[in-house]
Amino acid sequence: MTAMLEIRGLEINYGHIEAVRGVDMSLEAGQITALVGANGAGKSTTLLALSGLLPKARGSVLFEGEDITRLAPHQIVARGIVQVPEGRAILTTMTVRENLELGAYRRGRASVGDDLEYIFNLFPRLKERLQGVAGNLSGGEQQMLAIGRALMAKPRLLLLDEPSMGLAPIVVQEIFRAVRAINADGLTLFLVEQNVRQALKIAQKGYVLENGALALSGSGRELLGHPRVLEAYLGG
Numbered sequence: 001m002t003a004m005l006e007i008r009g010l011e012i013n014y015g016h017i018e019a020v021r022g023v024d025m026s027l028e029a030g031q032i033t034a035l036v037g038a039n040g041a042g043k044s045t046t047l048l049a050l051s052g053l054l055p056k057a058r059g060s061v062l063f064e065g066e067d068i069t070r071l072a073p074h075q076i077v078a079r080g081i082v083q084v085p086e087g088r089a090i091l092t093t094m095t096v097r098e099n100l101e102l103g104a105y106r107r108g109r110a111s112v113g114d115d116l117e118y119i120f121n122l123f124p125r126l127k128e129r130l131q132g133v134a135g136n137l138s139g140g141e142q143q144m145l146a147i148g149r150a151l152m153a154k155p156r157l158l159l160l161d162e163p164s165m166g167l168a169p170i171v172v173q174e175i176f177r178a179v180r181a182i183n184a185d186g187l188t189l190f191l192v193e194q195n196v197r198q199a200l201k202i203a204q205k206g207y208v209l210e211n212g213a214l215a216l217s218g219s220g221r222e223l224l225g226h227p228r229v230l231e232a233y234l235g236g
Ligand SMILES: Nc1ncnc2c1ncn2[C@@H]1O[C@H](COP(=O)(O)OP(=O)(O)O)[C@@H](O)[C@H]1O
Pocket: 014, 017, 019, 037, 038, 039, 040, 041, 042, 043, 044, 045, 046
């Protein structure tokens, strides 16, 4: 099986600070791949570089066999790689509907209706709030909106940066259920999380990033049972 996304020897710097070094990862089509690690490990840096929003100092990224290492963000989005950024970044003064429609902007408006239905199925609360201003949504609803907006772009690979961050446990469960459902519908996901347990539970494959370098990799199940993961991330 050739991987959908192949990352080789990735290095990313902020000026003289080496944030990510020597990272090799591969994501299989149709799977959830988790990238977990502590705050400051370099997870967001990795996703931003994959989206073309940060320069890569070294290494290469192949998407479906094509070298996308040096492509600009809009070219990467055009390939179908769409990111839900950390902190959600929804447009708070616009309505829920307008936020969702913006997600479909690149595709034109032809088939937005059916796509909205898919998102309402996934997140019924967004339908109830459709005409409301996005800034009035709860944190969980804003995360749902951010994911919904990304789905409106019809991605082939969805990059999710800490979708559960700052949410109450019951809402976290809702978000992870939705992430699972999206994957069950066939979408390939790269899931960045500090919620190591939940992420590895739903991921077929996982990578553990520590101080900018890969510390471990394996199936989600293997990593969940790994002594180092248990000790460092799951409270012994
Ligand atoms: N804009 C920036 N300028 C300089 N250093 C940064 C910047 N953003 C992140 N860093 C540093 O890069 C490292 C990785 O950060 P980040 O990718 O945000 O980690 P994570 O997403 O895993 O919490 C950290 O040491 C962080 O302080």
